[in-house]
Each structure stands twice: as structure tokens, then as C-alpha cells.
Amino acid sequence: MALVDFFQQYPNRRYLMYGGKGGLGKTTFSAATAYYLAKKGKKVLVFSVDPQASLSDIFERDIFGKGNVEIMENLFACEVDADTRIQAYQEEIRQKIISMYGMKKIPEEIEDYIRASSAEPAMEESAIFDAVVDIVVKGDFDYYIYDLVPLGHALYYLSMASIYDAWLEKITNLREQMKEYDKAIATMKREEDTEQDEVYNELMYIKERIGNSSKIMTDTEKTAFFFVLTPEEMTIVDTEKAAQLFARYKVPLSGYIVNRVINRELLKDNIPTYLKNRIEMQVGALEMIDKTFGSSVLSAVPEFDSEIKGLDVIRDLAEVMFEEKLS
């Protein structure tokens, strides 16, 4: 199957993700896919949560932390600034404490805790995935293309989501038991029934958010996850391993795209040994890819002689990827 057919066959898959090792072309493919779909009249948002995001570079526009920026007709790009988001979130918590208890200042130990939380290892990932929920839940776009942070983070988050779930389950149970006690005490003391448990409501909210964020990555109806790889043995082995891990977390793997294939025709010319060797290496690796992934390989994209930057080059790439002339 070709990449074009995929989009025709599965029009419901609105959340697209390119995954793979760093530097293999995830951002490039995200941009090219966004370009293609936008040209086809779909409203597309391509977004990144990577602090070293390269959407700004590829579109040659500074969009970091600026919300949804229109790149061309139907094509919007967004780079989420995780740090600023965490700071805003912490401030929101501070304000809430101040207004809840009519305090002038946050008590020192509480302030310390809030400040220390930004150094916690999972803080950034959680903030990132929470931001993604915000972006996707709005539903203003036909397609959401998620330029993922390198694989490790995504896997880390998915495994974290299941731990979050277990944690929530426990504390929700505890909270329910506490509520029972509250009721019993109220009856014994012949008081009115106790008020609403705000904490319980918060827990339910958190549960929903976490459910949503891991669902975006694992929704078999709406999500398509593509792996990017290059014809090199090491990459192939790594990709295979990663694919198995992702499958374990029920990420709907939809296919593989091979990047940086050097034109084999060049072998006929009089070319330097270096290039010749590289092409031969790739020939071997491509056979291996065929054996390992077979018909799941949706597209093979050649090595470009210039850096992929700016809409013109993105269009060239999209034309190769989707095997279609775009005006």
C-alpha cells in the first residue's frame, strides 16, 4: 500500500504521528504530510512539544510559544513551550491557594513544594501531554499531526499513564472510604450531610485528562502512527525493537516510511568509491527492510541534495512521498 492510499482508506484517522530515532526526518515528514493534506483542502495543525522543536526551522518562521500560526492556507503550525506552560500552571495553583484561604502569601513549605515540583523527572512529559490534550480536545482541525519527541519520551509517558491510572485508582478508593466515614460521623453527630468532596472531583478530572492523553496515542479508530527509518542496519534493528514496544502499549502502528534512499541509478555512473559503498550498503539494508516490514512500508523517499526547509522544498518532498504532483 502507498501512503496516499492510506489516507483514502482511513479517512477517520485524524491524529497522525511520526515516530523514530532522532534526526531521521520526523519533523520533515510531519511538515510534508501537513502540506499535502492542506493542499487537498483539509484543515491541518502540525504541532510539536519538543523544547528543541524544529518546526520553526523547517517553516522558516519563529512560531515557538506563539499558539497556532498560519503557515499557508489550511496549514497551521504550533510549537508548545512546555516551560512557560509549567510556570503558568504553578502560578494557577498558587492563585488558587491564595483565593481559597484568603492568604496574603503562600506558606513557605507549600511554596517550596510547588517550586521543587518543576524539577521532578516526569513533570515535563506530563505537562507536554496535558498540552496535547488541550490542543486536540478543541477539535478545530481535520487533521492533527503530532511531531513527537523522540521515541523514549512517548513510551515513557505511555507507561507512566498506566501507573498514573493505578495510582488514581488507589487514591480514589481511599477518598471514597473517607467519604463513608464523613457520612457516618455526620449521622452519629446528627449533623447535615457533608459537603461535596472537591478533592474527589479533582481526581475525576485528572483521570479524564490522563485517559484522554493516552487515548490520543492509542486510539485505533483515529490515530495512525508511522515509523521513520533509514536504510541502515542499526536503525532497522532499533525500529523493530521500538515497534514491538509500541505494540505492547497498543499504539496503532500504521506503517513505515524509509527516508534518505540514495538513487541506485548512480551506480552506472562513474562515482567515487565512498558513494558506491554507501549505495551498496543501502541496497543490502533495503532488502532487510523488505524482509522485516514487507508491505507495511508505505513510502521510500530519496536523499535530497539540499536541506528540507521552506515551503518549496517541503512541496517537492510531499510530491515524492505521496507520488502526486501538487501545484
Next chain:
Amino acid sequence: MEEKKQEIKKKKKSGGIVGFVRDFTYGMATHGMARHALKQRSSMEHLFILITMGDMLGIPILPPYYSLRLLPHVVPQITTWKRRMLREKDLMDSMY
């Protein structure tokens, strides 16, 4: 039926002997139970803070991002909770 309910309500409201008897029976029969329940409830509250805010005592708790949302709700209990968690156990404990 309605009348009876009304009557009971009236009785409840009226102080005097009836009220005294009610408070007395409460004191005799249920006060201990209520106290016990309250104690249980507060241990649970402390347990709850421990598994959501354990970081404050250096016990690593997994998801800091969302537990921060719960922080405002437990602010008043934090100090007592810390004191209770960090104090040394002694003989007097059995009395409380």
C-alpha cells in the same frame, strides 16, 4: 404518618428535658464511636496526603504534575500531617 414526622421534628427542636436526654444518650452511646470514626477519618486524610504529597517528606511520588492540582485542597492539613509523620513514636502515642 406526616403528623408523626412533624412531631418528631418538634421534639428534636425542643430543648429542655428531651434535649438533655438526647445529648445524654449521644454522650453515653455514640460519642465514643464518633470520636473513633473521626480519628480513623483523620488517619485516612493523612494517608491520603502521604500518597499524593509524599515528596514533601522526601518520599518520591510518581506523578507530580497532577498531584499539584490537589495541593490547594490539603494546604490546611499539611502542617499537622508533617508533624504527625515526622514525629518520633513514644509512650504517649498509645493514649491518643
